[in-house]
Amino acid sequence: MDNEKRKSDHPVNPLILMRWSPRSFTSAPVPEEKLNSILEAARWAPSCFNEQPWKWIVARTEADRQRVLEVLAETNRVWADKAPVLLVLVSHTVFSRNGKPNRWNGFDAGCAWGYLALEAVRQGLYAHAMGGFDKAKARAVLNIPEDYEIYAVIAMGEQGPEENLPEELQERELPSDRKALSDMVCEGLYRETGL
Template sequence: MLRKFNFEIMPEIKERWSPRAFDSQAISRDEIMAVLEAARFAPSCFNEQPWRFIIADEEESLQKMREALTPSNQEWANKAPVLILIASKKTFTLNGKGNFWHMFDAGTAWGYLSLEAQRRGLITHAMGGFNREKARVEFHIPEDYDIITVIAVGHYGQKDCLSGELQDREHPEDRVELRELIMDEGLHTNE
């Protein structure tokens, strides 16, 4: 499926999607740190940078992270050589008050991470299907942090290693038209 773009945008955005066909080839720690460096420079409210990363790239930590995934995600994500959990601090460090924007900011960091990974020839797939409480206990995540997602990171593998159902879904999805995303009476139409 080819995506249609109405405007010229960065190639990394045009090329990025969420594949499931991972190759188990290892990724260097420097490569992992480079994609996290991109995330580090995402903007955040009061420069709080509420996001935190837990990196699983060695067998023991990978096994713990994999066990927190739902079976449907384990089916394909178990091949990924790196899993990264993103948590976000719910309060401001400066004054302890609630940070309404923490998940928005962490999502921006994930976006930067995914685009830098794409630029480096890596694929990423963020997952909501995992047991947050199990992850909290296994990785000793304080209650002041929301656990947001687990991201698989790696190189693209063989599509035919996936189940038939997943092979059918292994392509970039199209997007709704831009006009449907704008809540402005002058531009938004349902026609």
């Protein structure tokens, strides 16, 4: 776990700095108990009316993985095909309590993904989310109902050696930095910058 390159301006839970999105994975299977803990962490995410609108489609058999790989953009497939687990994150766009649109479903699913990604690191694994996939194809191939939004495909497993990647991806295999906190926070009123 390489968090040397990430320094926070204020102290935070170390898992937050350890998490990043590598592209090189080993094909070592993810043990059942680790996968369960990772999905369990996401289960405890907060959600509007405690609706828990998200659902994870887990692909880890060869047939299931191939079905998911087929919907990925080629630029993602070239590296994600090594990952032993692929997850597809979908979320119910309608409240089950009253059938009205749930405009917070994406907010809730995103939070669940964040929990999942942090627990993955705690389990010695990495999770890399991808928006680069064919949504219509995913809906058809994975049998996803129309009232579920499809947010991301997530590659998960142990980090692999950089040399396993195509050359152009090797140089990008690094944890990234962040904008300044003052670019993300404003006090009292909306402002472009400034705490």
